[in-house]
Amino acid sequence: MNDPAPTNDTATTNDTEPMDDATSMNDDAEPMSGAAPANDLPLLSATGVQVHFPIKRGVLIDRTVGHVKAVDGVDLEVRQGETLGVVGESGCGKSTLGRALLRLVEPTAGRVEFDGTDVTALDRSGLRRLRPRMQMIFQDPMASLDPRQSVGAALAEPIRAHGLAEGRAGRERRVRELLDAVGLPASAAGRFPHEFSGGQRQRVGIARALALSPDLVIADEPVSALDVSVQAQVVNLLVDLQRELGLTYVVIAHDLAVVRHMSDRVAVMYLGGVVEQGPSEEICREPLHPYTKALLSAVPVADPDVETVRERIILRGDLPSPADPPAGCRFHTRCPFARPDVCATERPVLREVTPGRTVACHFTETINGGESTK
Amino acid sequence: MTTTLVPQAAPAPPRAGVWRRLRHSPGAMAGLVIVVLFVAVALAAPLLAPYSPVASPDLSQIRPDHIPGFSAEHLLGLDQNGRDELSRLIYGARSSLLIGLVSTLVGALIGIVLGGLAGAFGGWVDAAVTRFVDIMLALPGLLFAIGIAAVLGKTTFSIMIAIAVVTVPAFTRLLRGAMLAERERDYVLAATSLGLRRSAVILRHVLPNSLSPVLVQATLTLATAIIDAAALAFLGLGGDDPSTPEWGRMLADAQDTLTVAPRLAFLPCVAIILVALGFTLLGESLREALDPKGRR
């Protein structure tokens, strides 16, 4: 991989941004993608992020009758070079959160900071200039690639828009580099998305996300749409690329095993909020929040001996609607440990129970101290 | 979902798939043949027509109760002014093609601009365009055409304007709808996430993917435009030069001699129906071929 070239290019785009000490030019620094913060400020931090979609009804004039609280107050931090996994089931808001972090969807409240810059406060052109540093890999590569655009054109377009290569030859060379980095032949540049298999299309999506040499890549369900035997290929590719290019990842997925494999830390989401956060190994070995416990016990394991003896926590009932979340703890309606009084009235905040592990539950200590369940 | 197990070459790009489906559809082929013939006849009129459509060779043969019919020199006979009917029909194709094409193109262009603005900007622009289109739809097309003729005079130009205006709402809504739908798709989000300018995203990604329904509509509109042009000419709105052949006009004029020479009404009628049918078949087949759900 030709690292020096991307570094200089990213540095050039940074010139037009409001200057920040943390982003002072690293043109002469060691070959590392992007301008890494010298101190240990997180690369990405989200505070109180909310995304509420209005529900409109009305005959003549649309009135807002309620809100779908897709993301309802999330705090997150991602350090440079690490991978944060965000896991949860449908309706938990993880995809919306991913888009909100990049401001592809506007947060209705809260603040997102990327490398010292307040992303939520940027105007449109400022945001556009910042985008090369934070990219996204989408879940369905068939839907996220313009069907009328050849792969080569799709990869060259952003490069051209940000002036990151010298003329046509420079762009073509960069396109070849990108295809090579994701394991696709150079001939792929002339083909169209539908001519590829699912796994290959996803590689194109990854190549596109890397085209602008970003610092941060948010991968929204990167392997869910792929066949099992291909998932492993793409996961390995993502891990390799992270190591080679010094990328920071946020991996959003519903498959706990994949998330655990790829992530250093994991945040578990339920109905718009984070219920537990901590190192991935620990969370999977010893979950503290009742939802995480249920999630882990529900994941099927490809081993008949394990499957026949394991104890499952089967949740009651159905997922409440994000338009009308339960009062108090959002999970209390299905929680096997819910207590009648405080769980239904007070919403628990994420608090640190052991160093590095936060849980949003009123009774974490008692539940995990082996006390009674309901 | 099954896939073929026999190793195959990579499937062809979408456009070739459309072609293949059209080739296999009898309706599409029939429509295409008719349309191509129509255009060829219209363009090659001077070469094809045996006589001039306006010169009247033989008024002597015309009598109140007899107009010469099918014969060796005049395949489709003479019209009530002694002109060769076949030549008039052939030249009539020209007027029909011209009016149909121009009015459809003008209508489509205006519709695309309006629909494009509504689809691209949304918000109050969209609301304004939608209200405007609603108002246009409220106007009865025929009365509107008569109104235009009253202002601009009874010319072919007025017919074209009238028809064009009446087709604008359909184009506007189609493009607006398609664009609003495409804007929510992931590839548009992806283009935005790459830091492309909004104009680039709209013009290079949203718009090209939204044009299929407009293309289908244009083909179908051509069919109705030709019928509408004939209807307006029939009503006497396309004044100009009464001797210039135009199928609708010819139909109107044939009313007087309906009992004596019914073919003078019949022939232009068949011509109009056939051409409209051709465009409609083509348009409907195009719609089916372009429909992504139709692809297995």
Place this chain on the structure above:
Amino acid sequence: MTAEMLLSVEDLRVTFSGKGRPDAVAVDGVSFTVGAGESVALVGESGCGKSVTSLAVMGLLPPRGARAEGRVLFEGRDLLRMPESERRSVRGNQLAMVFQDPMTALNPLVPVGVQIAEVLERHRGLRARAARVEAAGLLTEVGIPDAARRAKAYPHQLSGGMRQRVLIAIALACRPRLLIADEPTTALDVTVQAQILELLRERVRDSGTALVMISHDLGVVAGLCDAVHVMYAGRIVESGPCRAVFHDPRHHYTAGLLASIPRLDSDRSQPLRPIPGTAANLLPWDTGCAFAPRCTHKVDTCLSGPPPAEPTTDDHLFRCVNPVSSGGRP
């Protein structure tokens, strides 16, 4: 193995033909049996032919464009040769199916209670009112609370998990002897999946229904089934008792699949072990082993002809001339 199998699929072949396209063989000589009360799984990835197999057994292949050969014996009668009217009285009655996507498998315009009642009226001859009462009872059996009220709901008013329960209720309404479940939980969240699998396990156990479970998820199958058949490119490449196949896979595809899945207890520092290539590069079975292009243990014989089925002890069959050496836990 009992002498009279409930379902016996013998050398099933399904070919699809279309205008201007070469014939596509989706199922290429599949044979398996299901005994009364037994739970059997067909696993494989997309395109391997497992869904088409189930459709062929149910007689739900499109009448034009699909051709099924071989024998499908259900309770001794060949379903493929049966006239459609007779098949219809079997389908939904003794032989039922649960589909993958409940949203498209249910009629969006009809309340769910009526959809269940329909089956009861058709096969058990119940009158409308009696059928509706029974339908509410079935909804309770599948774990839907407040069944009488819920029976009047339309599919879109129910959650994904509940819709799937409705599908199961419809399938079990006439107490079938065999239930085919085609990816019943693929469209569901993992906690809902656990609920539905638990439900299936219970119902199958309590009523002695035989189950054919079709899935690409090996974990789902591991906890549910007695026997497993692994399919690749239209053929079964390995079959046997669940534990034998999972602990001692002999075919390289099975072994590769098991090895490539990330597990919650695997070593995070090691990269995953994928199967190289994609499902698109394969050979037709009659020229050699279809999996050969992707196989890391390919030998010359693999390309010289179709690999025969090699039995080991107690019904563990696999189609490989150079199999994984036995040695896993039996």
